[in-house]
Amino acid sequence: MPQLNGGGGDDLGANDEMISFKDEGEQEEKISENVSAERDLDDVKSSLVNESESSSDSEQAERRPQTRPDLESYEKARDYFSEALRRQQDGGFFKSPHYPGYPFLMIPDLTNPYLSNGSLSPSARTYLQMKWPLLDVPGSAGLKDSRSPTPGHLVTRYCHLDIFSLHRLSNFLLCFFFPLNLPSNKVPVVQHAHHVHPLTPLITYSNEHFSPGTPPSHLSPEILDPKTGIPRTPHPSELSPYYPLSPGAVGSIAHPLGWLMPQQGQHMYSIPPGGFRHPYPALAMNASMSSLVSSRFSPHMVTPPPHGLHQTGIPHPAIVSPAIKQEPSGDNISPSMHAKSPVPPKKEEDKRPHIKKPLNAFMLYMKEMRAKVVAECTLKESAAINQILGRRWHSLSREEQAKYYELARKERQLHSQLYPGWSARDNYGKRKKRKRDNKPDSKPEDFSIRSKKQCVQYLPSEKMCDSPASSHGSMLDSPATPSAALASPAAPAATHSEQAQPLSLTTKPEGRMHHHHFSLAGKASGSTSSSSSSSSSSSSSSSHPTISIPIGTSGSQSTTPILTRPIPFTSLHPSMLSPPSPFHQAALHSHHALFQSQPLSLVTKPTE
DNA sequence: TCCCCTTTGAAGACA
DNA sequence: TGTCTTCAAAGGGGA
Structure with a gap:
């Protein structure tokens, strides 16, 4: 369990009150989650021919993913956004995810999280629970379970953060996400020495994600020259290549996730170019993140590196470098791709990035829930996992599914805006035809x-x-x-x-x-x-x-x-x-x- | 190393 | 217009 101040840092205060919460919640969470997970798991496991799959509980515990590698955390963070989004929309409907450490950028006025009566405002609670992993308590315990603690209890569980601690917390986040002219690749946060920071995914990538010398955009629309520190107009090559836009689209994109836009007047911290980047903004989007997208899809959008990677080196989820994902050479590149490709014309057509299809609702759901299912069971085969997920998908209420449909719709909208000329056809033929495609109608035998x-x-x-x-x-x-x-x-x-x-x-x-x-x-x-x-x-x-x-x-x-x-x-x-x-x-x-x-x-x- | 498997949904192709 | 195919993610497993 990542802990922020376990190493002795006191920046956020109240660290001594944060530590045990997760453990407590994890136990509760395990009990409740295992109910469903075990069912699915048992179901699938029992059906698996492979007897080796049957494992003891200890083995299950051993197999449960612990701290994942950084690269996985990168994806986890992506999933976490969706998870958090759902939880936020559900009011804690879903339990806290297994993967802590989730960077949220938008802080709903953390400096004033208390209501007039002195209690912690719901938004602050939501934020604290969702956006700040350290303070996260199992959503099921806090918001869903009928046995959930009283609000006062919630406040207690939320670490009794006082106004100063919250203020420091917000400052901490600001410093974390928006490092100012940090001299090197050092992580621009106060990071305790002995524990993994809850924002480990960020920190992990911070060396790459946080471009030194890029001040927060909320502080200045300009970019400070990393060498001189003098504000200057950002050069396209320094700007976020996340969603490269065609020149015509630059600056003309309406916020594709306006439905997630927070209320006006709520100050938000935009992300600096070269700062924290979520691999898939639309996925990462929640009410607290929308301005991130706003900034990300700002006119600063320019062409990405030819290899389809961010300047941070992290590949965009929707852009797969041919080096990563093999694809035929330029023959399959549609004219639209030629015309609209964010990659500058290169002599090697096959180096064009592979723009993936936007994820549909189920895919979004699957990405979000897969980790849970995997964590709850010993199954490793995605085929089995997907079956579980497919059933769970059907088990979702229409309202819950609607969230994913809506999210997927925004994904498509965003995708279409970012890649106006892209067509699903562009990706046709980039995978080997499946055997079943040529398979005649199979008889029962x-x-x-x-x-x-x-x-x-x-x-x-x-x-x-x-x-x-x-x-x-x-x-x-x-x-x-x-x-x-x-x-x-x-x-x-x-x-x-x-x-x-x-x-x-x-x-x-x-x-x-x-x-x-x-x-x-x-x-x-x-x-x-x-x-x-x-x-x-x-x-x-x-x-x-x-x-x-x-x-x-x-x-x-x-x-x-x-x-x-x-x-x-x-x-x-x-x-x-x-x-x-x-x-x-x-x-x-x-x-x-x-x-x-x-x-x-x-x-x-x-x-x- | 590559492909299959498995899920649902979106989109394109085709009759 | 209806039907069919392909791809999107994921990762273990098989060839």
Whole structure:
């Protein structure tokens, strides 16, 4: 657990009160989180053929990622933003993440965090919890759990920061994020010697991220010459290349994340060019970070280094250097790329950066939650992790999903603004075609043979996958609220369709449901997008006893009256067959949508 | 070393 | 317009 002042520093004060909180919270967190995680984990683990996966708790503890390498922290920070965003929007709905150390730049008036009555203002609490890892306490304990402490307790848990400590804290952050003319690559913060700073990701990269001699932009729009210290107009090459803009786009970009913009009048600290950079601003965005994006996408945006890296050397998530990600040479570069490429024309076309697709809602969710799932389980295979994530995704309420849809929409918007000429087609052919693309419609027998790592093995045949999606979540009882529809252009179809579904079965986008029989096991039953043949469906039907639930059509198939989608019996959670146990009910409370009480009471028997 | 696997969603291609 | 394909992330595992 990173601690700020464990090494004796007293800059922030109250350090002696901060230390144990995380441990306390971690225990609570473990208990609650493991409820769901273990379920998913057990589910997946039990389905894994690899028996070696079964490990003792001690092994699990050992395998749980501890402090990650810096590069991972870099990504973790990225995830943390999304996490924090969600938590902020959810009011602490989600538990504190496993990865501490999260740099937030915008401080909602930390110097005056107290309300008139002397209590800590909610914003300050939110900030302290979310933005300042040292002060972070498990969100579940503080804001979600019905047993959560009283506000007074919260204040206590928030370390009794007095006004001076907070002021010092804010100053600390300012000094940290906006070093002024630091002479060298030294970390421009007061960093205690013995502990990892909670902002370790930043510090870790600070040698690279914090360009010496770049003053805070909130202090001056100009750049101080690193040599002379004289303010001067920033040279394009020194400016943030994060989202390189085409010349025409420079300065014309409306804030793509204005929905996250904080209230006016709230002072924010913009990021200096060359200062702290989040790899993916849109992901990093939250209300406290929006001005960061504002500054990041300021007219200072210029072309990035040709290799697709930041001047800090950190690759932009959306720009992958050919050295990192192989791609064919210039042949596949679309004309738009040629015209709009942020990279100056080079003789070697293949060195053009690979602009990745913007992440969709699920990808954003996956990035955010993957670390949690991985931390909670011993599973290493992403395929299994993704299955869990996929189920959890479905288990999310529409409101929660809507956040990601909205975030993804902003991502796309931002991406389109930054890369006006970019097209998804530009990336076509840069990956080797998958085998399944050439695979003929597999017969049921073929499916079982096709791959020993097929998801059939991830999903248990006996033990119900008690993941929320297949058992609880929107698969059967999604509220079909239009929130997601409002948030995502893709969502409307689903919402529209699901509203017509008696059971509100959350279905894949209709383009994927090529057949009238749809297995809730999804691709686990062979219904891959590209191999969505009748055979795969029949494979599912043949391999899983199913019950048929009449559902409405969806999307483009809305004209089709009613479809009957067999649900593999093995996909039914016991809770669907019987009331949830007290333990389960506790889990329901702890995990919100992941464990909602089941309105359905399906009684069926496997047709062995 | 490269590809597969797995998930969902977005976007492009194609009929 | 509807259907299909590709790619986005992630990392263990297999060839």
